[in-house]
Amino acid sequence: MDKARILIVDDEALIRELIKEYMGLEDFAVEEAANGREGLDLFLQNPYDLIILDAMMPVMDGWTLCREIRKTSRVPIIMLTARGEEYDKLLGFELGVDDYLTKPFSPKELLARSKAILRRATSYEPHRQAIFQGLKLDFDAHRVEVDGEAVALTPKEYDLISFLARNPNRVFSREQLLDSVWGYEYTGDTRTVDTHIKMLRERLGGYRKYIVTVWGTGYKFDTGGK
Numbered sequence: 001m002d003k004a005r006i007l008i009v010d011d012e013a014l015i016r017e018l019i020k021e022y023m024g025l026e027d028f029a030v031e032e033a034a035n036g037r038e039g040l041d042l043f044l045q046n047p048y049d050l051i052i053l054d055a056m057m058p059v060m061d062g063w064t065l066c067r068e069i070r071k072t073s074r075v076p077i078i079m080l081t082a083r084g085e086e087y088d089k090l091l092g093f094e095l096g097v098d099d100y101l102t103k104p105f106s107p108k109e110l111l112a113r114s115k116a117i118l119r120r121a122t123s124y125e126p127h128r129q130a131i132f133q134g135l136k137l138d139f140d141a142h143r144v145e146v147d148g149e150a151v152a153l154t155p156k157e158y159d160l161i162s163f164l165a166r167n168p169n170r171v172f173s174r175e176q177l178l179d180s181v182w183g184y185e186y187t188g189d190t191r192t193v194d195t196h197i198k199m200l201r202e203r204l205g206g207y208r209k210y211i212v213t214v215w216g217t218g219y220k221f222d223t224g225g226k
Helices: 013-026 036-045 062-070 086-094 107-122 155-166 174-182 191-210
Strands: 005-009 029-033 050-054 077-081 099-102 129-132 135-138 143-146 211-214 218-221
Touching: 005 013, 005 036, 013 029, 013 107, 029 036, 036 050, 036 062, 050 062, 050 107, 062 077, 077 107, 086 191, 099 107, 129 155, 135 155, 135 191, 143 191, 155 174, 155 191, 155 218, 174 191, 174 218, 191 211, 191 218
Parallel strands: 005 029, 005 050, 050 077, 077 099
Antiparallel strands: 129 135, 135 143, 211 218
16 A cells, blocks of 8 residues: 655654654655645645645645635645634635644644544445435535535535444434544544534535434434424
């Protein structure tokens, strides 16, 4: 199996070096960029399996770079930021960020999240579809349709509805969803799940009824649609 190719885009040389050192533990092929413009140039010239992206940078910030990448690619993106406000997380997830770490962060946790994302990105799914009235999920094409129209979901929103729909009528706690969908033992704020559920329901319109809140426990995909 070829080495996973990772692009680190951060204006702090020490941060890039730290990440590169830990990624080297897994023998990943790592390239670096010191600002968003350099990162975009490298992205346009080379294929990557994962991009680790700082939010605040000179020349071109991480938000702008993320928008540019998402115009043509669904390559997994982990966003790094010094801020921890809910608005920043919402913006990142709206732009299609797969994961989010607030600085200062644990390099071991970043490595664990990176490995989990790469495992999911390279795993094979047999072709399968699920249809619930006018809501259709195509697991092979990573496509969700509402009344025949494709719905634009972020990668993490797709992962979330896919996981719930594959396990219908089973209640999952926020911690279980973080572990199963995000792919690592999460020790931070479980409101990340609530944020994604809220955005996902907005995308599904009238079919939001399938994603049911079980008060005091978590969420489930209710095939009764009530």
